[in-house]
Amino acid sequence: MKRKTTITPKMTKNRLSMTPSIKETRKTEGTHEIVSQTIECELVYLLWTTPGVLEIWDNTLWFFVDRNKIQEDRQVRFKKIKDYAWPLSSLAQIHKRRYCHRHTALELFFKTRRSIFLNFTSQDERSSVFLRLSTHRKTRLSNTFEFAAEDPTLWTRRSGITTKWQQHEMSNFEYLMALNTLAGRTYNDLSQYPIFPWVLSNYTSQTLDLEDPSVYRDLSRPVAALDEERLKKFVAKYDLHPELDSSFMFPSLYSTSQIVLSFLLRLEPFTSTLFETPTLLVGLENILFVSIADMWKSCLSSEDNVAELIPEFFYLLEFLEHGNASVANLNEITLPPWAVSPEDFIRKHRDALESDYVSQNLNHWIDLIFGYKQFGDCARKAWNVFHPMSYEHNADFANQDAMQIAARDLQIKRFGQVPPRLFTKPHPQRNPSSRIKNALSTVLWDTRMFGEALKSFTINLHNQPIVFLKYVRLSSKLPLAGEPDKIVTLELNRRLLVHKWLTVRSSSVPFSFEPDSMMRKRTCIGVSFASQINFSNCFCVDKFGTFFVSCGYWDDSFKVNRIDNSKLIQSITRHKNVVTCVALSKGYLVTGSRDTTVGVWEFNRLTGMVDQKPIHILLSHNTEVTAVDVNPELDVVVSGAQDGTIIIHTLRKGKFVRAFSSAENRGISMIKVSDDSNIIVYTAGMRLMSFSINGKLLKCVSSDQVIYSLEIKRDSRFFILGGKQGVVQIRNIPDLELVHRIKLDFPIYSLAFASNDNFILAGFGNGNLFIGSLQF
Numbered sequence: 020m021k022r023k024t025t026i027t028p029k030m031t032k033n034r035l036s037m038t039p040s041i042k043e044t045r046k047t048e049g050t051h052e053i054v055s056q057t058i059e060c061e062l063v064y065l066l067w068t069t070p071g072v073l074e075i076w077d078n079t080l081w082f083f084v085d086r087n088k089i090q091e092d093r094q095v096r097f098k099k100i101k102d103y104a105w106p107l108s109s110l111a112q113i114h115k116r117r118y119c120h121r122h123t124a125l126e127l128f129f130k131t132r133r134s135i136f137l138n139f140t141s142q143d144e145r146s147s148v149f150l151r152l153s154t155h156r157k158t159r160l161s162n163t164f165e166f167a168a169e170d171p172t173l174w175t176r177r178s179g180i181t182t183k184w185q186q187h188e189m190s191n192f193e194y195l196m197a198l199n200t201l202a203g204r205t206y207n208d209l210s211q212y213p214i215f216p217w218v219l220s221n222y223t224s225q226t227l228d229l230e231d232p233s234v235y236r237d238l239s240r241p242v243a244a245l246d247e248e249r250l251k252k253f254v255a256k257y258d259l260h261p262e263l264d265s266s267f268m269f270p271s272l273y274s275t276s277q278i279v280l281s282f283l284l285r286l287e288p289f290t291s292t293l294f295e296t297p298t299l300l301v302g303l304e305n306i307l308f309v310s311i312a313d314m315w316k317s318c319l320s321s322e323d324n325v326a327e328l329i330p331e332f333f334y335l336l337e338f339l340e341h342g343n344a345s346v347a348n349l350n351e352i353t354l355p356p357w358a359v360s361p362e363d364f365i366r367k368h369r370d371a372l373e374s375d376y377v378s379q380n381l382n383h384w385i386d387l388i389f390g391y392k393q394f395g396d397c398a399r400k401a402w403n404v405f406h407p408m409s410y411e412h413n414a415d416f417a418n419q420d421a422m423q424i425a426a427r428d429l430q431i432k433r434f435g436q437v438p439p440r441l442f443t444k445p446h447p448q449r450n451p452s453s454r455i456k457n458a459l460s461t462v463l464w465d466t467r468m469f470g471e472a473l474k475s476f477t478i479n480l481h482n483q484p485i486v487f488l489k490y491v492r493l494s495s496k497l498p499l500a501g502e503p504d505k506i507v508t509l510e511l512n513r514r515l516l517v518h519k520w521l522t523v524r525s526s527s528v529p530f531s532f533e534p535d536s537m538m539r540k541r542t543c544i545g546v547s548f549a550s551q552i553n554f555s556n557c558f559c560v561d562k563f564g565t566f567f568v569s570c571g572y573w574d575d576s577f578k579v580n581r582i583d584n585s586k587l588i589q590s591i592t593r594h595k596n597v598v599t600c601v602a603l604s605k606g607y608l609v610t611g612s613r614d615t616t617v618g619v620w621e622f623n624r625l626t627g628m629v630d631q632k633p634i635h636i637l638l639s640h641n642t643e644v645t646a647v648d649v650n651p652e653l654d655v656v657v658s659g660a661q662d663g664t665i666i667i668h669t670l671r672k673g674k675f676v677r678a679f680s681s682a683e684n685r686g687i688s689m690i691k692v693s694d695d696s697n698i699i700v701y702t703a704g705m706r707l708m709s710f711s712i713n714g715k716l717l718k719c720v721s722s723d724q725v726i727y728s729l730e731i732k733r734d735s736r737f738f739i740l741g742g743k744q745g746v747v748q749i750r751n752i753p754d755l756e757l758v759h760r761i762k763l764d765f766p767i768y769s770l771a772f773a774s775n776d777n778f779i780l781a782g783f784g785n786g787n788l789f790i791g792s793l794q795f
Contacts, residue, residue: 052077056151058144059085062103063118063136065209065292066276066432069100073137075151080105080127082135105129109671113152115145116203119210119428120414120436125149126205131671132654136207171439175201185450190734191372191381192333198389199330202438209276209292210432215328216384217242218371222312227357227367235376239383242318243269243325244402252322257404268404272435273327273388281308282329285352286338310353311364327388333369334695336361337713362717362753382446390442408434478534478788483510485782486554488728488769490520491564503533504774505564507582508782511554513543515567515585520773544580544587549573549597554768555689555728556600556611556646566627568608570598577601577610579627588627593618599644605651607634607670609658611644617658619649619673635673639666646690653712657698659687665700665710679714681706689726693735697753701726701740709753717753728770728782741767741781747791763789 056075061068062082070088074081082103089100109130116124118138123145128134139145175181178201184194199213206212221227221234228234237245244250257268280296283289284307306324308314317324331338339352339361351361358364371377386392392401394410407413408430419427487509503519510516519533548571557571566588570577576592596613603609608622608629617637621630643661649670650657656668663684667676681687685704692698696712705725709717724744731738737758741747747761747770761779769782773790781789 052079055155056148058148059140060144060148061138063124063138063208065207065288066296067292068138071102073148075148075155076107078107080107080110080152082137103135105133105135107152107155110152113149114200114203115149116205117211117411117436117439118208119431120411126203126207127152130651132652134205134207136205171201171203171441172443175441181447185447187450191378192330192369195381196330198385198441199438202389202441204438209279211436211438212274212276212279213330214274214388214438215330215332215372216381216388217315217318217328218374218377219368220315221357222315222355225356227355227371229367229371229374229376232376235371235374235380238377238380241325241387241401241403242273242327246319249320249322250402254402266404267406268402269325270406271323271325272405272409272437273325274329275326275435276432278306278324278326279329281306283331283338284308285341308352309350311355312353332365333372334365336365336711337715339364362711366751366754378449379451382448385442385446389438390440390446391444393437393440405437406434409437411437411439478790479786481508481510481514481516481786483512483514483786484766484768484784485509485786485788486511486768487558488771488780488782488788489560489564490771490773490780491560491562492774493564503531505582506771506773506780506788507560507564507567508769508788509544509558509567509569510786513545513548514541515544515580515582516541517564517582542585544585545569545578546572546574546576552597552599553645553688559601559603561603561622561624561627562605563624568601568603568622570601570610573597575612579629581627589629591629591631593631593633596643600647602647602649604649607649607651609647609649609656611647611658613643615640615642615644615660617644617647617656617668619656619670635668637666637668637673637675639668639675639678640664646687648690648692650692650694652694653692653696655692655712657690657692659690659700661686663687663702665690665698665714667712667714677714679710679716681708682716682719689729691729691731691738693731693738693752694733695735695752697735699729699731699738699752701729707740707750707755709755711753718755720755727766727768730770730772732772732776734776739770739772739779741770745783747779747781761791 054074054076058073060073061070069084071082071084074083084100084102086100110127111130112128114126115122116126116136118124122142123140124136124138125145125148126134126136139148180189180194180197183189195215196213204211204213216238217236219234220236243253253268257266260266280289280293284293306317306326318326341351354361354364358367387401387403392398392403398404414427414431485508489507491505491507493504503521506518506520508516508518521531552571554571557569559568560566560582564582567580567582568577569580574592575594575597576590577598578590579588580586581588594610594612594614594616598610598612600611601608603622606622606624608620610618610620617640618633619635619637620633637656640658640660641662644658645661646659648657651670654670656670657665659665663681663686664678665680665687666678668674669676681700681702683702683704683706685702685706687700688703689701690698698710698712700708700710702708705722706719707722708719711717724742724746726740726742728742729738729740731752735752737749737751739747739749743766745763745765745767747763747767749758750756751758763781765787766784767781768784771780772778773780777792779791783789
């Protein structure tokens with residue numbers, strides 16, 4: 020029997036007493052929803068847990084705070100205690116997790132890039148919620164990870180990520196992040212924070228040569244065993260009673276809550292968390308993070324500090340700066356002499372992580388942290404034995420009351436937690452770089468790589484400028500003969516063409532190119548363009564090369580056409596002036612207009628139809644919007660305007676985040692957002708700029724030509740640009756360092772990467788297509 024109840028945000032005793040089998044009808048904002056499950060749990064964040072009740076509704080997941088328990092439990096330190104709701108339609112993944120060595124937690128990942136960590140009172144209750152969510156007919160889950168906790172070795176094998184990493188289909192950074200996720204390391208629990216290695220050992224030289232093996236740390240040993248003198252002391256103590264289960268070499272683990280908070284001390288909410296936790300302040304002076312060189316020295320010599328690093332050392336420059344005004348006398352981190360700025364350190368440090376030396380030795384470090392050297396005889400031989408409380412197999416919660424379990428949890432949080440084992444055998448080494456590889460993806464930017472390596476081909480396609488160019492990969496990633504890929508081009512007279520491309524491995528010409536067989540029969544798309552249109556921002560193609568979106572027309576519309584036959588699918592006129600720019604990614608279409616607004620639309624990837632009602636109309640600009648980009652992974656829409664203003668909004672909620680402007684306040688001609696959270700801008704004043712996602716100007720350089728096209732490589736390490744003078748430039752991100760120039764014969768109107776980024780495509784003003792193959 021169903022009972023009708025009106026929900027209020029406040030916790031009620033009835034809700035606490037409900038069993039998971041009871042279904043109720045909830046009324047909220049005029050709608051009725053069935054409650055399929057109600058269960059007590061804790062919301063875990065950093066060091067704290069908030070007690071409450073989880074309710075699974077038809078369309079919504081609710082967490083209601085139990086304020087009575089919060090008043091009783093002084094350990095709860097949340098300043099803003101509130102109830103939470105998440106739409107089930109945005110739930111993307113469910114991972115089974117451990118909490119303080121107990122298999123009682125779930126981590127839920129949403130399409131908004133948010134995640135929540137829930138801890139339940141028992142493994143059975145966790146399983147019931149997992150089953151309910153994973154089978155919920157309205158959640159539309161993209162994936163579930165049932166084996167992530169119970170058998171992580173099985174799921175690691177099934178994922179296939181090791182093979183991808185070996186074959187250079189994943190970077191070292193991406194692979195380490197994937198391993199951390201599979202091992203249950205999470206940003207929501209400081210005692211299980213993601214672990215990354217120290218990769219360098221030189222933090223005192225004026226220069227850094229990444230080709231010199233001596234600048235790297237020995238990845239076959241744990242940090243605790245890198246200094247021979249200190250190691251002898253630790254081993255001597257261990258050898259007194261090696262037979263005891265309580266024996267250990269090192270009292271502290273390579274990842275603890277205290278060390279993570281020390282690293283992130285300059286960022287909130289980590290600053291407040293540390294200073295609100297008196298127990299973590301004890302001994303903090305021994306590991307206080309003020310200098311990278313001093314921290315490395317401490318990790319080699321201190322008996323209390325054997326820390327590895329965290330992911331932020333390879334992508335987040337803000338944690339090195341003093342951005343927290345509430346903490347006096349806290350200066351920026353002292354950088355190594357070879358790094359002139361935080362962004363320079365991050366770039367060089369990331370380059371070191373992706374270097375050939377680290378690639379060929381990273382498997383040894385993985386054996387220590389995630390592999391067969393975690394415990395047992397292999398761990399002892401590798402000097403990899405830590406405090407017993409750090410290991411799950413030493414955690415015995417049987418016959419313990421609530422107070423004893425709470426005390427044990429505090430100890431576990433203090434000593435840290437060794438990740439679940441992912442590999443039971445030695446981890447395979449990464450394959451050496453092949454003879455023919457992508458020179459642009461190498462870490463050490465060396466001009467001599469390009470010299471004779473650039474083999475070029477020119478194909479005559481059109482008799483008009485190629486104003487748009489896009490390579491669409493359709494073939495399998497495996498080296499098997501498959502469906503040819505596509506190259507989509509648009510010429511100035513609006514004729515849309517699609518050509519076939521097939522990579523050939525055993526030929527003097529490394530590809531097969533077949534021009535559009537229907538070229539002469541193709542009709543023009545759209546209507547006449549408006550005046551003073553920047554074509555570089557007016558066109559985009561969906562991931563599978565099925566639909567073509569265009570704008571810049573005099574009738575204030577943007578249009579969707581099928582690529583195979585140029586047929587018009589939809590023409591939408593919702594802006595009140597010319598639509599000047601479009602961007603498309605993962606079902607989201609963004610438009611900018613001379614009416615000063617930015618539109619965010621839902622794009623159906625199966626039909627190519629755009630919902631007539633926009634998700635958001637963003638009204639933050641005061642002048643014509645001239646460039647837009649969208650990145651669903653970062654949940655951002657970035658737009659630039661004629662007055663030089665750049666504005667960031669959240670994609671899914673349309674919230675204003677921040678506004679900043681180009682140094683010269685000139686109009687924004689192009690804007691691109693990398694997956695590494697860098698923003699590349701080209702202005703009407705012929706300036707190239709890079710900004711962090713927080714709006715900090717990282718670099719500004721002048722361009723020696725008017726730029727018509729700019730494309731970021733998939734790995735976000737660098738970008739290519741070309742323009743009026745017929746010069747292709749290859750530049751680093753984020754420092755905009757010029758890596759190489761390719762002088763061509765004609766103005767370049769469009770650019771693209773092709774075939775795993777092994778080729779550069781350039782559309783000329785005379786209608787020719789240039790194909791450059793980068794080999795060495």
